[in-house]
Amino acid sequence: MSDIIRRDPRAEWIARNRLHPLHAAMQPALNSWMGPNGLLRKNVHGLGFIGPNGIKRIDRSGAQQGGAVKRSAAADVQLPLHAIVEPAFYITVVPDMVGGRLSSHDRDLLGLARQLAGAEGAVLAVVFGEHKETAFDVAGVDRLLIIDGAGFDGYSPEQRVQGLRAVDNQFNPRHWLLPDSRSGGGELGRRFAASIGERPATRIWQVKDQLCISRAGAGREDLVRPLARLILAAVECAEPVSETRHEVLYWRSSCPQAWRAACRV
Numbered sequence: 482m483s484d485i486i487r488r489d490p491r492a493e494w495i496a497r498n499r500l501h502p503l504h505a506a507m508q509p510a511l512n513s514w515m516g517p518n519g520l521l522r523k524n525v526h527g528l529g530f531i532g533p534n535g536i537k538r539i540d541r542s543g544a545q546q547g548g549a550v551k552r553s554a555a556a557d558v559q560l561p562l563h564a565i566v567e568p569a570f571y572i573t574v575v576p577d578m579v580g581g582r583l584s585s586h587d588r589d590l591l592g593l594a595r596q597l598a599g600a601e602g603a604v605l606a607v608v609f610g611e612h613k614e615t616a617f618d619v620a621g622v623d624r625l626l627i628i629d630g631a632g633f634d635g636y637s638p639e640q641r642v643q644g645l646r647a648v649d650n651q652f653n654p655r656h657w658l659l660p661d662s663r664s665g666g667g668e669l670g671r672r673f674a675a676s677i678g679e680r681p682a683t684r685i686w687q688v689k690d691q692l693c694i695s696r697a698g699a700g701r702e703d704l705v706r707p708l709a710r711l712i713l714a715a716v717e718c719a720e721p722v723s724e725t726r727h728e729v730l731y732w733r734s735s736c737p738q739a740w741r742a743a744c745r746v
Contacts, residue, residue: 560726565623568603573654574622575645576606577664581613583620586660586716591621593688593712593719594658598623602655604727607648609633609641617729621722626732638665638672644734645673661685661713670713682709686718 496507516522531537572594576587583591594604603623610629617625626648632640649657657673660666661684674681687694688708696715697704 560619560724562728563623563725564728565601565603568598568623569601570598570603571605571624571652571654572598572602572656572658573605573607573648573652574658575666575669576608577660577662577666578608578612578614579664581611583614583616584664585721586662588620588721589716589718590658590660590714592721593714594656595621595722596688596719597656597658605648605652605654607645609644618727619722621725621727622729623727624730624732626734628734638669641669642672642676645669646676649677655710656708657711659711659713661715667713670711674711677711679711680709681711681713682706683713685712685714688712688718 492507495501495503498504513521513523574587574590574594576583576590578584578587591604591606598604604621605624605626606617606622607626607628610633612627628644633644645657648654657670657679659670659673661670667683670681671683682693682695684695684697685693686696691708692705693708693712695704695706696702
């Protein structure tokens, strides 16, 4: 079970509305308060926790060990390792990496790449510049290529297209996946498609049986077409990877001149 605390807008509205019948039940239980005579009152019924046998326990140290054990046990779960020693082909993903980290859109894209890779292919993620992400392994990345250098800092679509062309010539991926977003993936994907002469499949929200389905008509219609080599996927195009852990092999290139030389046809 996830430890993320989610907001309940309806419960917050009831807590603000003093005339609601459930207003009193939504108020937080006070463990201690100051009485009218200046004495500190304590609610002894609000202390403790329910143990594994259904009996209420009171931890005199105040740490309440029951909840802490459950949280630490959930954190120690190790996902099975999925390693590709010699991949038959590559599925290359170019995430947006907004703020140097994988966004939810990027994780959806990696989930789609994992579906296309299957058991024989490897997911290759191409990242430009420095990043702060530490969870590439649980996101579904098998190979990580970091292209850094002063020429790739900031807004540099032309330099990044040259780097992607070099990756295309070296690895010859079966499919290219980029996020169809306003954070740079949509523009970079269209520039790269024009550079290599591929017709991209844009606004893809589902891939099934060698067919890709995209949004058309201002999002009111679905357009079905054969699976393209270059895909610009929309949000929630696939489920993120959550059941496996992957062996991330790092590659790094910091020589823009070498990449430009590799792009020459």
